[in-house]
Amino acid sequence: MAMAANLTTVQPHHRFDEARLADYLAARLSNFKPPLTVQQFLGTSVNPAFMLHSPGRNFVLRKRAVPKKGSSLAESIERDFALITALHKAGLPVGTPHFACTDEQVIGTPFYLLDYIPGRHFRDPNLPGMDPKQRNAIYEAMAAALAQVHALDPALTGLPLNGGGKEYLARQIATLGEQFRANRTDEIGAMERLLEWLPANIPPQQASALMHGNFRLENLIFHPSEPRVIAILDWDLALIGHPFADLAINCMPYRVTIPGMGSLQGIDFIDSGIPGEPDYIAAYCRHSADPAIRENGIPHWNFYLAFALFRVAVMAQGILKRGQEKGPGNPAMKAYASVVRSVANQAWNMVDGGDD
Known part of the structure; x- marks a missing residue:
């Protein structure tokens, strides 16, 4: 493209x-x-x-x-x-x-x-027009680039360290909870339980890294002919936080479909060549600078997925509330209402189970 x-x-x-x-x-x-x-x-x-x-x-x-x-x-x-x-x-x-x-x-x-860095820019995560081998190589390169971001010494960024990892998660969960309560329009049991469960179950492992905050295919420029990332765009949300939270945010196309954004739901991963989520996580681990991650993978992965899904639900709830304040009748708001409830249920299913 x-x-x-x-x-x-x-x-x-x-x-x-x-x-x-x-x-x-x-x-x-x-x-x-x-x-x-x-x-x-x-x-x-x-x-x-x-x-x-x-x-x-x-x-x-x-x-x-x-x-x-x-x-x-x-x-x-x-x-x-x-x-x-x-x-x-x-x-x-x-x-x-x-x-x-x-x-x-x-x-x-x-x-x-x-x-300006010239190269290839892909807006659709399904990578239409490519063969399976090319798609797989592009996703491998994306995983490698994210691992490279997380390998950087946070002190070199000049960003406030703020305790990094666990403190980032605690602060984010608290802030997102406040945002959801301020924008609540319907009672969603799964969200109420997540508001209690997430802060009480932050994994004990401390990891602190530069987080991009919006790392996705659309924010990458690839070499004109090679499966290699030559530029990472859109650093507006960057901060020092937890690398696994950043990875979980990167994996959201596997989990949710948000109006106006690409999704990998319903994709045949074998025929397409796009790695499924477990294979993509394995690629990230292979490229990690941390030997423990390369050898053992990512502990408590379901927590980080639940956190990222919770974050999506809170953001969708904010869009829904602002849309309702502008007046009834906007059909897009029905889509966001569906996103909030379905994503909240999915997040709760990651850690406990049971829909509302």
């Missing part, structure tokens, strides 16, 4: 003065040459990205639509850029960072600039 298929004209609510940006880039980059043309990347990210075309050189501009909690837009952009810079320095596959701009006079909001 060509990268051009993932570009569109700049959407009206994201437009900015391209001539002013071109002047700014000419003053900041010695190798920048006009004219400048701008396109927007398609995607579900809240924070948009843009392709900047200039003669002989292309760049990616990222800005934020929403600041991180407790930060201004400028502080959020500076934090994002500092992380990308640290990851690039540490050898993770990200675009070469150039600068962060907090002067809102340039395009109306803070932004940062990276080199």
